[in-house]
Amino acid sequence: MKNRIKVERAERGVTQQDLADAVGVSRQTIIAVERGKFLPSTLFALKIARFFSKPVESIFIIEDND
Amino acid sequence: MPCKHKFNLIYMVMKTILLPRVFSTIGWILLIPSILLGIFILFIGPEQSWGFSGSAEIIANDTAIIGCALGALFVTCARLRHEDEMTTALRLHSLLLAIYIYVGVIVVCTLTVNGFKYFSFMAANLVIFPMIFAFVFRINLYCHLKELEDEK
Numbered sequence: 380m381k382n383r384i385k386v387e388r389a390e391r392g393v394t395q396q397d398l399a400d401a402v403g404v405s406r407q408t409i410i411a412v413e414r415g416k417f418l419p420s421t422l423f424a425l426k427i428a429r430f431f432s433k434p435v436e437s438i439f440i441i442e443d444n445d
Numbered sequence: 446m447p448c449k450h451k452f453n454l455i456y457m458v459m460k461t462i463l464l465p466r467v468f469s470t471i472g473w474i475l476l477i478p479s480i481l482l483g484i485f486i487l488f489i490g491p492e493q494s495w496g497f498s499g500s501a502e503i504i505a506n507d508t509a510i511i512g513c514a515l516g517a518l519f520v521t522c523a524r525l526r527h528e529d530e531m532t533t534a535l536r537l538h539s540l541l542l543a544i545y546i547y548v549g550v551i552v553v554c555t556l557t558v559n560g561f562k563y564f565s566f567m568a569a570n571l572v573i574f575p576m577i578f579a580f581v582f583r584i585n586l587y588c589h590l591k592e593l594e595d596e597k
Contacts, residue, residue: 405527410593417531 382439385413387431402426464523472519476579479512483572487565510571517575521582535589539582546581547574 388398395413399406402423411417412427419427419439428435486502486509525532550573554566 404529404531407527407590407593408529408531411531411589414593416593417534420530423530 380418380439380441380445381415382412384409384427384438387433387438391431398427398430401430462522463528464519466524466526468519469523469525472516472521472523472579474516475512476516476520476576479509479516480576483509483513483569487569506568510568513572514575517572517579520579521575525586532586535585536582539585540578542585543574543578543581546577550577 384398387393388395395406395409399409402409403426404423408417412419412423424435424439428438431438482505486505521536551570554563558566
């Protein structure tokens, strides 16, 4: 699964720390999710989607091999 | 129970049952001297004239075993500075890895250690699992964070 968190952050000028504080996780967790090293839970994914005011499918994109 | 609720339930339970952060420091203070004492009792103490004997030996054994068990528990189960679902997943992954290592150690030691020395192994076996879990978790956590910092 790939995601557009980094792109969305860049477009809004939001830092990793801002996003981490908003969704209640550590900055390391945001880095891990952005890099695809950690798959977030449904709750976490929904919180991120709500932060960017976008549907979750437009931020987290499922790939053919998932 | 539906599968989709299981992970959230595990996360909620682990979040609740973790010990306060200060226990991590207490854990290291207990664990390191207890390990040193345990190594001393197992490998050096019995063969030296200045080793423990009588009631001192019983107290030393109890201290080493309880110190190692509680120390490892505190180190592993205390809350981290940033406790979230990634650290929960890392903790569960470390627990699985610790089980594999523990069973491997049991198999290897049972095949290679015999006689009276096997009793020493059985004594150490009382606290091996929580210690393996503690070290695997801390190493996993360190490597994970280091990798993320390096990639920044």
